[in-house]
Amino acid sequence: MGINLEYLFIWTYNGYFSDDMKKTLVFLLTFLIINTIGFNFIYSWDDCPFGEKDSSCVYPGDCGKYIDTNNNRICDRSEPSPLTNQKETPTVPIELNLPEIKGSTIKTMTLEEVAKAYSIDTQDLMESLRINVSPKTKVESLRPYGITNSMVKEKAEALFIESNKRRYGENAVINSTHQLESIESKNSLEKILKEDLLVTFGLMILGILYFFRFKRKEIRYFALGISLVYLGFIRGGCLCVVGSLQQLSLYLIGAIKGNYLYWLMLFFLPLGVTILFGRIFCGYACPIGAWQQFLNDIGTKLTKFRMPHKLDKILKYFKYLFALVIVxxxxxxxxPFFQKIDPFSYLFGFNFTLYGIISIAIVSGTSLLISRPFCRYICPYGAVLAIFSKFSIYKIKMKNGCKKCTLCDRVCETDAIANGNLDQAECIRCKKCIDSCKFGILK
Structure with a gap:
């Protein structure tokens, strides 16, 4: 027959111990438990009522609560808990190899494939690039959004580093064969747009000064040259003011996310200058206009062809229709389909496909015969500026008493003057009419 230990303990406890002995037994058991757990959990550390640190006072102490459980002759209440002084166990570094993918390879990959190659989330990659497209979109198709292959690679690498640092902390060691960029890449979209904005603004300021103060035409051609070289060929003509019309549309419908302050400023800054002074941007800061201007200056030495006035007037309305179509x-x-058909995106981007070569040849050849054909008949942003230029505060004014000599008509770069009437919408403030007028009618 088995023995019921629980019954035996209760019978012994109740039968052999008096009430006083029971109390004594409970006290001893409690003391034994406390001693086993340790005084470190009963007494507080670092809570000296006098704010002392590493106090060497002796029992019972000034507060009467002196205690020294670690026998170092320092009151526990004036020193930190031993638990906080324990040295952390050294950890083993976790080495991770950054995927090495060439830009030419990334170009042919989809966003989903890039994210998989770098072990990151596709949505995180798109949010980092601030676009809202299909994960199946190829990287090479993102250029119209102002995103290059190198930007995608840098963002993917930054997310790879960030995710592994978050997972492994300081133990993560990233191995790479090239110098890593920070998460905010030096070639980030915002930085590039900021530079574009500053250069564009500077060229417009130079144009305003030329219009009101300077007389040497070399100053204007200097501004056009800077625009053509930097905003055109160096910047690749990708992030341009003309393209900002469709970028603004993409932003409004949520196809582009994030802080696109510079895109908005790149759109509205020339617009604001136009309201004040007319189409200064077109005449002094636009690389597209600069290319056509230089070609036409060559062409005028070869031929004196001029677009018939009636046909010119009809064709000028086409740019308004084209702007509506783009939006x-x-x-x-x-x-952003405009970059697919814009000949200047092929010219400035050195993208000489069959369509690129043909479209560049057509626009360039036409520019030799006609002054600024793209600006006058096609440019969607020019259409926007033309509307506001009609209401500009500072205008070229024509006094009464015009002699109808047509000198101003013949030198006007956009055929904005006809029969002594100036069309403020088409005037780009080149000031050639003012310089050519012998009677001081224009000012």
């Missing part, structure tokens, strides 16, 4: 297509397709 409509962008809203419908959520894709």
């Amino acid at each position: 409509g297509v962008v809203f419908y397709s959520r894709y």
